[in-house]
Amino acid sequence: MAPGLLSANATRKHKVTVIGSGNWGSTISKIVSENTKEHPELFEEEVQMWVYEEEVEYEGKTQKLTSIINTHHENIKYLPNIKLPTNLIANPSLEDAVSNSSILIFNLPHQFIHRICGQLKGKILPFARGISCIKGVNVTDEGVSLFSEWIGEGLGIYCGALSGANIASEIAAEKWSETTIAYDPPPMDNSRNPSRNATPRSGTPSRNSPRASADELSITPLAENQHRDVRGRISKTKLTPVPQEYPPLDHDTFKTLFHRPYFHVRMVSDVAGVSLGGALKNIVALAAGFVDGRGWGDNAKAAIMRVGLLEMVKFGHEFFGETISTGTFTEESAGVADLITSCMGGRNFRCAKKAVEKGISVQEVEQTELNGQKLQGTSTAAEVNSFLKQRGLEQDYPLFTAVHNILEGRNTVDDIPDLVART
Numbered sequence: 301m302a303p304g305l306l307s308a309n310a311t312r313k314h315k316v317t318v319i320g321s322g323n324w325g326s327t328i329s330k331i332v333s334e335n336t337k338e339h340p341e342l343f344e345e346e347v348q349m350w351v352y353e354e355e356v357e358y359e360g361k362t363q364k365l366t367s368i369i370n371t372h373h374e375n376i377k378y379l380p381n382i383k384l385p386t387n388l389i390a391n392p393s394l395e396d397a398v399s400n401s402s403i404l405i406f407n408l409p410h411q412f413i414h415r416i417c418g419q420l421k422g423k424i425l426p427f428a429r430g431i432s433c434i435k436g437v438n439v440t441d442e443g444v445s446l447f448s449e450w451i452g453e454g455l456g457i458y459c460g461a462l463s464g465a466n467i468a469s470e471i472a473a474e475k476w477s478e479t480t481i482a483y484d485p486p487p488m489d490n491s492r493n494p495s496r497n498a499t500p501r502s503g504t505p506s507r508n509s510p511r512a513s514a515d516e517l518s519i520t521p522l523a524e525n526q527h528r529d530v531r532g533r534i535s536k537t538k539l540t541p542v543p544q545e546y547p548p549l550d551h552d553t554f555k556t557l558f559h560r561p562y563f564h565v566r567m568v569s570d571v572a573g574v575s576l577g578g579a580l581k582n583i584v585a586l587a588a589g590f591v592d593g594r595g596w597g598d599n600a601k602a603a604i605m606r607v608g609l610l611e612m613v614k615f616g617h618e619f620f621g622e623t624i625s626t627g628t629f630t631e632e633s634a635g636v637a638d639l640i641t642s643c644m645g646g647r648n649f650r651c652a653k654k655a656v657e658k659g660i661s662v663q664e665v666e667q668t669e670l671n672g673q674k675l676q677g678t679s680t681a682a683e684v685n686s687f688l689k690q691r692g693l694e695q696d697y698p699l700f701t702a703v704h705n706i707l708e709g710r711n712t713v714d715d716i717p718d719l720v721a722r723t
């Protein structure tokens with residue numbers, strides 16, 4: 301960052317907490333800890349990582365995972381053989397880990413986020429800002445929401461999203477990759493340096509959108525105390541501005557926090573597109589594993605990716621059409637690139653492939669092969685299916701529906717070609 305861009309009033313530094321310490325949680329913690337150390341003008345050097353405490357066997361003794369991480373600087377269970385920076389502190393207390401943190405990075409399997417957010421209510425700084433690295437969707441009776449919006453509304457903060465073609469083990473080994481961070485800074489955070497967030501809001505209002513009236517959408521200028529939710533509506537959440545004593549929380553600051561020579565960041569504003577791409581590609585990756593496990597080869601896998609991408613874009617436009625940009629799916633790491641890497645080597649792909657090869661369930665492979673790591677595709681397939689079924693739309697998403705039905709034993713892999721034939 302050019303020093304001249306930093307506000308002259310910035311006397312405080314941002315404290316960063318990562319909530320979650322799995323395979324990706326530990327990798328992202330490594331990345332941000334390297335950057336807080338390199339940028340003391342913006343961030344406190346020490347990074348907190350909340351760890352769901354476990355007892356693990358290490359050097360012939362049963363020990364707490366947090367104490368192993370803090371002593372040996374390695375998460376031996378979820379990210380073995382990778383040295384973690386010494387300024388990264390593993391903390392088993394959620395409340396203590398988030399205390400006084402102005403940047404909260406949510407990075408845990410989506411099945412645990414409800415309970416964690418419930419525990420965080422009232423415990424975080426009112427002006428904290430979040431980045432969700434979670435790949436999943438939240439389905440309730442009212443509809444489907446993204447974790448970025450669900451966290452933001454639940455905790456009364458603004459929350460962006462990070463997602464991309466990011467298999468954690470490769471990034472932890474510092475092999476080059478790209479990612480996408482979507483952050484649409486609330487104007488109140490931006491007023492000190494409006495030119496610093498040059499990326500325009502992407503996406504165009506949908507004509508068929510039932511959710512937001514035209515004058516609510518991004519064509520309407522916002523008042524100083526307003527901001528938009530991820531669907532482009534004027535948000536009902538009342539935000540507390542980031543105090544002037546802190547460096548502004550904008551695209552430049554977030555890029556400085558996450559960008560590494562081996563982890564290239566592109567900043568965009570389409571939070572819905574970035575969040576949705578990361579969630580839906582996990583369903584497609586299961587399908588890719590199914591056909592690969594069946595021995596059908598690369599042509600079949602490419603067909604799965606083509607159909608899957610179409611369903612991802614269709615879902616985005618149909619349910620988040622107000623703001624979502626097709627370009628997020630077709631041009632960003634969070635879209636097509638994540639789809640490809642996940643269908644070639646992700647955990648969802650690998651477990652689905654092995655399940656077909658061995659004639660057992662994907663859940664069984666997850667239990668026996670992943671050493672506590674969690675698949676996101678199986679629950680996302682069920683959640684998306686329940687949402688589509690309630691609306692009578694299963695037939696409009698034949699691949700998503702086929703994946704759920706195969707997981708449930710109602711279809712087999714051999715049915716896939718006929719089920720997706722019209723797409």
Ligand SMILES: NC(=O)c1ccc[n+]([C@@H]2O[C@H](COP(=O)([O-])OP(=O)(O)OC[C@H]3O[C@@H](n4cnc5c(N)ncnc54)[C@H](O)[C@@H]3O)[C@@H](O)[C@H]2O)c1
Pocket residue numbers: 320321322323324325326351352353378407408409410412433434435436466467468469672673674675676
């Ligand atoms: N691993 C990857 O390559 C990768 C890459 C990009 C994004 N992601 C996404 O990142 C998110 C986090 O995944 P991950 O790979 O870090 O996790 P993981 O599957 O490696 O680890 C599971 C985590 O869940 C924790 N946990 C277990 N039981 C718990 C409980 N009851 N309450 C709270 N936590 C509990 C464990 O301590 C562990 O940290 C997911 O949404 C995933 O899709 C993963």
Ligand SMILES: O=P(O)(O)OC[C@H](O)CO
Pocket residue numbers: 435464465466467468582585638641642645646647648649675676
């Ligand atoms: O291993 P998966 O299937 O959870 O996918 C990992 C990442 O999301 C790939 O970008």
